[in-house]
Every structure is written in C-alpha cells, then in structure tokens.
Amino acid sequence: MVQPRHRVLVIVSQRSAYLSKARESPHDLISPALRVLMKNQLTKEPVPLSQTRLLAVQNWRTRSFLVFDIANADYNVMLGHLPEHNQLPVVVAHFSKKKTGYMANSVVSRRVNHDVGMLHNANGFEALPPFIEDHTSGKPPAYRNPRDITMLKVIYI
Numbered sequence: 001m002v003q004p005r006h007r008v009l010v011i012v013s014q015r016s017a018y019l020s021k022a023r024e025s026p027h028d029l030i031s032p033a034l035r036v037l038m039k040n041q042l043t044k045e046p047v048p049l050s051q052t053r054l055l056a057v058q059n060w061r062t063r064s065f066l067v068f069d070i071a072n073a074d075y076n077v078m079l080g081h082l083p084e085h086n087q088l089p090v091v092v093a094h095f096s097k098k099k100t101g102y103m104a105n106s107v108v109s110r111r112v113n114h115d116v117g118m119l120h121n122a123n124g125f126e127a128l129p130p131f132i133e134d135h136t137s138g139k140p141p142a143y144r145n146p147r148d149i150t151m152l153k154v155i156y157i
Contacts, residue, residue: 003047003071007088008033009104009112010066016095022064026057026130030068033093040101042091054130056119061136067116077128081121081147086113121147
C-alpha cells in the first residue's frame with residue numbers, strides 16, 4: 001500500500017521528557033512521532049524512516065516545534081519556498097505529559113505550510129532542510145541571504 005503524503009507538526013512541551021531530545025537531536029523524535037500517529041490511526045501502516053524528511057525545527061523557551069514530511073517524493077529543494085509547493089495535509093503529534101495525535105484544522109495546516117515555505121525562503125538558495133530557528137535566547141533569528149525578500153512577511157492566521 002502506498003503511504004499518502006502528509007506533513008507532520010510535532011509539538012514538544014516543557015512537560016515532556018522529549019524536550020531535550022527535540023533540541024539536541026530532532027531527527028530522533030521522528031520515530032516516536034510516527035508511533036503516536038500510528039496509535040491514533042493517522043497513518044494506515046508503519047512508515048519507514050526512509051519515507052520521512054525533517055524540514056524545520058523551532059526551539060522556544062517552553063517548547064519545540066518540528067515539522068517533517070511523510071512520503072513526499074515530490075519535494076524539490078529549489079521550489080520548497082513557493083506557496084504552491086507547500087499544500088500538504090497536516091497531522092499533529094503532541095508530546096506533553098501525555099502523547100496524542102490528531103488531524104490539524106485548516107488554520108493550523110495553513111500556518112504550518114506557510115511557515116515551512118517562509119523558513120525555506122529565508123534561509124536562502126544554499127540552505128537545505130532541516131531549517132533550525134532558535135528563539136530560546138530571546139533574540140529573533142537573522143536571515144542573511146533570503147531567496148526573495150518580498151516573501152519575508154509573517155502571516156498571522
């Protein structure tokens with residue numbers, strides 16, 4: 001059976017034992033997130049790690065957000081910043097005291113897809129995923145070589 005394409009938002013709160021792992025080795029959170037999605041019937045069958053691609057990590061003081069794609073063979077690093085190449089359905093794996101998974105609503109889906117495109121654009125032509133933003137120091141990230149500065153706007157959805 002062919003695995004459908006999905007984008008996965010992983011939310012790791014400070015209450016989770018996974019917070020330090022999310023910050024130190026975010027790739028290691030893909031397997032636990034896939035297990036949560038499988039347990040909550042958001043994937044039909046086990047997903048091999050070879051069918052995933054970590055795209056973005058944002059670390060904040062009290063939580064971390066990771067985004068990875070499942071079975072997105074059409075992903076193109078030269079076009080990943082364009083909105084029309086960021087229209088995947090989004091599912092969420094949330095790690096707090098409990099672990100839960102659910103389908104993202106349309107607002108969250110638009111925000112996640114927009115933010116992935118924005119991070120791809122902001123990091124420039126030479127950069128490859130995963131794009132990592134660290135907000136833990138309180139300083140906003142600096143983008144020294146964006147692809148298209150007109151796309152560097154935040155959309156509040």
